[in-house]
Amino acid sequence: MHVANGKRWLFQNLGFASALLLLLALYLSYNMLHPRGFSSAVAVQNANETAAIAFVAMAQTLPVLLGGLDLSVGAVMTLTSCIASHLVNGSPAEILFGMALTLLSGTAFGLMNGLIVVYGRIQPIIATLATGAIAIGLALLVRPKPGGDVDGDLNWALTNSVYDFAETYGFADGGNAWWLQPIANIPVPVILVALVAILVWVPFRRSVTGRTVYAIGSAEGPAFMSGLPIHRAKVAAFAIGGFFAACGGLYLAIQTSSGNADIQQAGAYTLNSIAAVVLGGTSLLGGVGSAIGSIVGAMILRVISFYFRILDIDPLLQPLIEGIVLLVAVSFGAFRTLRVKNKLDLFR
Amino acid sequence: MRFSISAENRPIAIASLFIVVILLAGTAYTLSTTGNAPLLSPKYLLQLLQTGSFLGICAAGMMMVILLGHIDLSIPWTLTAAAMTATAVGGELALPTALAVGLAVGLLNGFGVAYLRIPSMIFTLGVDTVLRGLMVAQTGGFAPQDSATPLMLFLAKDRLFGIPVAIFVWAAVSAVIAIILTRTGFGRSIYATGSREGAAYLSGIRTRSVIVGAFVISSLCAALAGVLLTGYSAKAYQGMGNAFLLPAIAAVVLGGTHILGGRGRYSGTLVGVILIVLLNSVLSIMQMPEAGRQIIYGAVIIGMLLVYGRNQRVTS
Numbered sequence: 001m002h003v004a005n006g007k008r009w010l011f012q013n014l015g016f017a018s019a020l021l022l023l024l025a026l027y028l029s030y031n032m033l034h035p036r037g038f039s040s041a042v043a044v045q046n047a048n049e050t051a052a053i054a055f056v057a058m059a060q061t062l063p064v065l066l067g068g069l070d071l072s073v074g075a076v077m078t079l080t081s082c083i084a085s086h087l088v089n090g091s092p093a094e095i096l097f098g099m100a101l102t103l104l105s106g107t108a109f110g111l112m113n114g115l116i117v118v119y120g121r122i123q124p125i126i127a128t129l130a131t132g133a134i135a136i137g138l139a140l141l142v143r144p145k146p147g148g149d150v151d152g153d154l155n156w157a158l159t160n161s162v163y164d165f166a167e168t169y170g171f172a173d174g175g176n177a178w179w180l181q182p183i184a185n186i187p188v189p190v191i192l193v194a195l196v197a198i199l200v201w202v203p204f205r206r207s208v209t210g211r212t213v214y215a216i217g218s219a220e221g222p223a224f225m226s227g228l229p230i231h232r233a234k235v236a237a238f239a240i241g242g243f244f245a246a247c248g249g250l251y252l253a254i255q256t257s258s259g260n261a262d263i264q265q266a267g268a269y270t271l272n273s274i275a276a277v278v279l280g281g282t283s284l285l286g287g288v289g290s291a292i293g294s295i296v297g298a299m300i301l302r303v304i305s306f307y308f309r310i311l312d313i314d315p316l317l318q319p320l321i322e323g324i325v326l327l328v329a330v331s332f333g334a335f336r337t338l339r340v341k342n343k344l345d346l347f348r
Numbered sequence: 349m350r351f352s353i354s355a356e357n358r359p360i361a362i363a364s365l366f367i368v369v370i371l372l373a374g375t376a377y378t379l380s381t382t383g384n385a386p387l388l389s390p391k392y393l394l395q396l397l398q399t400g401s402f403l404g405i406c407a408a409g410m411m412m413v414i415l416l417g418h419i420d421l422s423i424p425w426t427l428t429a430a431a432m433t434a435t436a437v438g439g440e441l442a443l444p445t446a447l448a449v450g451l452a453v454g455l456l457n458g459f460g461v462a463y464l465r466i467p468s469m470i471f472t473l474g475v476d477t478v479l480r481g482l483m484v485a486q487t488g489g490f491a492p493q494d495s496a497t498p499l500m501l502f503l504a505k506d507r508l509f510g511i512p513v514a515i516f517v518w519a520a521v522s523a524v525i526a527i528i529l530t531r532t533g534f535g536r537s538i539y540a541t542g543s544r545e546g547a548a549y550l551s552g553i554r555t556r557s558v559i560v561g562a563f564v565i566s567s568l569c570a571a572l573a574g575v576l577l578t579g580y581s582a583k584a585y586q587g588m589g590n591a592f593l594l595p596a597i598a599a600v601v602l603g604g605t606h607i608l609g610g611r612g613r614y615s616g617t618l619v620g621v622i623l624i625v626l627l628n629s630v631l632s633i634m635q636m637p638e639a640g641r642q643i644i645y646g647a648v649i650i651g652m653l654l655v656y657g658r659n660q661r662v663t664s
Binding site for chain 1: 473481482549555649
């Protein structure tokens with residue numbers, strides 16, 4: 001019985017399973033090749049570089065599951081990082097308030113996207129293209145020049161291992177308590193991404209609203225006819241997407257201690273998020289996939305770039321190899337065309 | 349009294365109206381600040397069309413792909429790759445080289461989307477990244493020749509009978525696209541395939557070839573725009589195409605073409621391009637900072653689409 005369930009799970013999550021396998025293979029061999037592999041320092045550095053794109057990839061997942069696309073995720077991340085670069089400093093209460101306000105503003109922006117898509121009845125891709133421009137404009141208003149001030153302790157605590165986190169804030173005997181030892185070497189960004197995924201994504205996925213998102217992506221008409229709350233699900237999907245993007249922006253601001261309203265960077269994050277979502281096994285046609293897969297996809301994208309540091313490859317070749325890996329990875333989807341028996345099934 | 353405009357022409361009419369509104373608002377602004385009306389002078393309008401021709405040619409190609417319900421995200425680096433390769437080759441062969449690059453990219457895109465059946469969104473994105481990588485790898489180690497050839501300078505900067513040559517090029521591309529869409533079987537096949545590919549296939553249309561054809565046209569247009577842009581700025585440089593992707597999509601959609609394919613007229617795309625170029629130009633005359641420009645730009649797209657771009661409600 002269990003074997004049968006496992007088989008079914010594998011069959012239904014083939015994309016996710018192969019992405020996970022690819023990530024494991026890539027990351028293990030990376031650590032073997034790295035002169036200081038399998039150490040906390042390497043893991044911390046890698047995790048810091050991956051956290052923001054992992055959050056943004058999660059943000060992109062929800063609109064993609066609906067069968068749409070959100071071209072504003074990178075811009076919302078930029079906007080929220082600019083907001084955070086103003087607010088996340090001062091007394092502990094002020095820091096917490098600033099973080100909450102940052103997350104809230106991203107969620108509100110996502111909510112606006114959702115309302116425009118649902119009640120304005122505009123296609124998500126084109127609506128978010130426009131709201132993305134608005135988000136960049138707002139980011140430039142908030143922070144016309146790069147800069148800002150983020151609490152130094154917070155920057156140190158959140159970009160290192162759990163031990164350093166405990167040491168900075170002086171709990172668990174400054175990180176030496178016995179019960180902290182099993183997780184003391186884990187990088188904090190890993191914990192943050194996992195916490196957000198477990199506390200926000202998993203409950204949402206199991207709720208009626210979350211399952212409706214999947215139903216809409218599979219077939220919107222039947223979902224509507226079955227009495228599912230399709231408007232609520234769409235609005236919620238975009239709002240939660242905005243929340244994830246804000247998590248990415250907040251982390252980026254804390255990591256870099258500054259905000260930068262950079263249009264190029266926003267565009268790069270948006271495009272990378274699409275690539276990460278697809279690599280993580282989520283279908284661009286909607287209805288199949290998960291935010292967890294997108295995290296894996298984002299990690300694959302980043303691990304590929306780590307290789308350039310340890311192998312003696314000309315760094316100028318990096319974009320080329322990244323592009324080829326992306327193309328080859330998505331081209332595996334073409335095997336589907338060999339399996340279909342009825343040619344009409346190819347035409348969606 | 350009620351006007352009745354067919355649903356297909358409504359976006360074009362409203363967008364044209366909005367162009368007039370922008371022109372009048374801009375003129376009112378310049379009259380109140382400097383006391384003259386440069387916006388309405390033929391010189392300014394011709395220059396506007398000249399700078400708009402690059403976006404216009406990109407949007408013309410993009411429209412073919414969007415009519416199929418697909419999208420071409422590889423335009424920025426197709427444009428750049430064509431321009432950089434052309435200037436590196438130089439001389440008489442520059443223009444054919446650029447078009448050959450466009451043709452090759454278009455065939456690759458079309459193959460991936462039509463035969464491998466990979467969603468165009470991600471396949472063209474991958475092709476874009478690969479092209480960027482190729483250009484970085486090619487130019488990173490040494491400085492290749494990057495100055496525009498005399499032909500490029502002529503196409504982009506010179507004037508014939510007082511009208512910039514770039515406008516003639518744009519007009520020629522527009523005429524070709526409009527004739528393809530309205531007068532040829534290929535054009536009708538594009539609309540049919542964009543409406544419902546399965547039905548088009550069963551009606552005997554070779555939908556795969558149609559998709560490949562549309563992607564080839566899109567990439568050729570991007571390559572041509574790259575040639576013109578090189579002539580206009582006298583050299584080819586990395587990232588020269590980045591500013592054209594999203595405005596091209598916006599122009600096509602503002603002109604009433606449905607983003608899911610099957611519906612839209614070329615005159616709409618023309619109006620959409622002029623609208624976007626004019627809006628940018630008027631905002632810069634008003635010395636609007638970048639922040640305000642982005643916000644207004646986004647708000648205009650949302651506002652226009654709320655007026656006429658709304659989807660059907662899902663009822664079954």
